[in-house]
Amino acid sequence: MRAIMKAFKKAVALDSHVHRNLKVRMPDNFDFMKDVEIVPLTYSEILAATMYYPVLFGIQEGGVFPFAVIGINNRNVFLEEEGHWKVDVIPNVCKYFPFGILKDKDEYTIIFDERYANNDGQRVFDDDGSDTEFFSKIKAGLTELARDFYDAEELSRELFENGYLKPFNLDVETKVGKMKFNNVYMANLENLSSTLPEKLYTLNANGSLLILHAHYLSLRNFKLFNIFA
Numbered sequence: 001m002r003a004i005m006k007a008f009k010k011a012v013a014l015d016s017h018v019h020r021n022l023k024v025r026m027p028d029n030f031d032f033m034k035d036v037e038i039v040p041l042t043y044s045e046i047l048a049a050t051m052y053y054p055v056l057f058g059i060q061e062g063g064v065f066p067f068a069v070i071g072i073n074n075r076n077v078f079l080e081e082e083g084h085w086k087v088d089v090i091p092n093v094c095k096y097f098p099f100g101i102l103k104d105k106d107e108y109t110i111i112f113d114e115r116y117a118n119n120d121g122q123r124v125f126d127d128d129g130s131d132t133e134f135f136s137k138i139k140a141g142l143t144e145l146a147r148d149f150y151d152a153e154e155l156s157r158e159l160f161e162n163g164y165l166k167p168f169n170l171d172v173e174t175k176v177g178k179m180k181f182n183n184v185y186m187a188n189l190e191n192l193s194s195t196l197p198e199k200l201y202t203l204n205a206n207g208s209l210l211i212l213h214a215h216y217l218s219l220r221n222f223k224l225f226n227i228f229a
Contacts, residue, residue: 004102005093006036010114011100016129024098024112025121029083030090032097032113037071037179039091042148043155046211048089050218052078057156057165057185057215064156064165064185065149066215069222073177077228086228092145099138101146108146110139155208163191164203164212174225187216 004011014022041049046066049055053068068091070078078086093100098113122134131139159165166188170181192212195203203209 004111005039005100007032007094007097008100008111008113011102011111012114013102014099014110014112014124016125020125020127020129022117022124023119023121024116024124025118027097027116030079030085030094031083033070033076033094034079034083035071035074036076036094037069037074039068039070039093040149041066041068041152042092042145043151044148045089045092046152046155047214049091050214050221052087052089052221052224053218054221055215055218056170056181057160059160059183059185063153064160065153066156069179071176072172072174072179072225075176075229077176077225092148096138096141096145099142101142101149103146103149110142155211159208159212160185164188164208166191170219172222174222174229176225176229186219187212189216 041055046055049068053070055066055068057064057066059065070076070091080086098116100111102109102111123132124135126132156165164187165185167183167185170184172179172181192200192209200209203212
């Protein structure tokens with residue numbers, strides 16, 4: 001993840017020296033996602049995400065990445081008032097909150113939201129600065145998350161460099177409100193239709209062709225905003 005997700009209101013880089021005595025209380029629901037409209041996607045969840053969310057591609061700091069639209073006008077339409085998700089596909093990026101990862105060039109940094117520091121929470125580091133059992137599990141999950149994000153960026157880069165994505169602007173109007181997307185990317189079906197059979201075979205074999213078509217069809221999921229809202 002190259003940018004800090006909107007859910008992080010007081011994000012800081014985690015440091016075993018600075019935060020030696022840090023205790024964190026994990027949230028018991030997803031209320032922290034209530035005003036989030038867009039989330040970056042990892043490779044392993046792209047296809048599942050296209051079942052419910054509009055999935056697009058964007059460019060940030062030279063990197064191409066897939067993302068899902070989950071809300072509009074500071075409202076996550078897939079979240080119940082009680083903080084529970086309305087569908088069974090929950091974005092991976094929010095599963096370890098208030099912890100997360102931030103990518104700078106080729107380096108990943110673990111971040112956390114200081115709002116969840118709590119003396120009644122679970123300790124992150126031992127007295128000697130080593131990871132507690134609680135944080136070791138979180139860290140292992142974040143490591144897998146980073147690898148999954150890397151795979152998503154690699155897929156997106158290959159699709160972009162081979163001309164299978166094209167830029168477009170999109171105006172969305174729902175019962176929740178309007179949203180405008182500028183300079184996002186979607187599947188270039190015209191290019192796909194003229195692709196040589198052997199290249200199509202490769203795209204199909206590595207799963208890219210399925211992802212391109214699923215992403216293209218997922219744009220109709222904006223209609224679900226009117227239902228879930």
